[in-house]
Amino acid sequence: MLRDLNIAVIGPGAMGEAIIGGLLRQELVAANQVLVSHPREERRRELQAHYGVQTTADNAAAAAWGRIVILAVKPQQLRRVLPPLRGSLRGDDLAISVVAGATISSIAQGLEHPAVVRSMPNTPAIIGEGMTVWTAAPEVSELQRGWASTVLGALGRELFVDSEAYLDMATAINGTGPAYFFLVMEAMIDAGVHLGLSRRIAEELVLQTMLGSVRYAQQSGVHPAQLRNAVTSPGGTSAAAISELERGGMRTVLADAIWAAYRRSVELGKPQ
Secondary structure (H helix, E strand, C coil), X not given: CCCCCCEEEECCCHHHHHHHHHHHXXXXXXHHHEEEECCCHHHHHHHHHHHCCEEECCHHHHHHHCCEEEECCCHHHHHHHCHHHCCCCCCCCEEEECCCCCCHHHHHHHHCCCCEEEEECCXXXXXXXXXXXXXXXXXXXXXXXXXXXXXXXXXXXXXXXXXXXXXXXXXXXXXXXXXXXXXXXXXXXXXXXXXXXXXXXXXXXXXXXXXXXXXXXXXXXXXXXXXXXXXXXXXXXXXXXHHHHHHCCHHHHHHHHHHHHHHHHHHHCCCC
């Protein structure tokens, strides 16, 4: 799908590097098909040494070189990065954004190029276990959608949605979601230490329990409520723990957190 296509990555932070690593690890492209643009020479040398890719400090040159141009800058940098790129993309080029909150229209206007894909990956993409939700402007062809699916699939699982409105919702679930799980892990590990376990043992218990629970939920195909009921015996330890979580308003707090993330994503997408 990506054979002989030049791919430019502008702003290779953690997510941009995850894309580079995934594409090369899965042998979807060769290293000489990738050009990375970053302002810091130290970062360029690091990426070139690790992946064998080409590098530059010139974003516009990178955008003009790539058939697929991946925008992986921080949201607050986008207003500065886009203007110099205007006119760099040709008619059959594709722009893929992994910038949180940035709308298709804002990117298309900034680039003066209509073929834009907007995506929301998450940090497990760094190890190829990400969940990426994406959508495309009407001007993106079926061929270009195939390119986008292949590129984003290098991060883990990818899911196309037909409305951009879902992207802000996805930001609150899969994009921000790892932070929720990391906080739960941290709280459970600290509780284990408070009980008297060593931190090493507590970490191993928590991480494997969470990993196993997720895999079990995936393979069972059963609703999480049924899985929870199956381990909650009347008068048992799980029942006592769930009672405390419900009394503490865990569901409400988590729902409020997800709504807060959603509102913030919408705010980031508004014109400044």
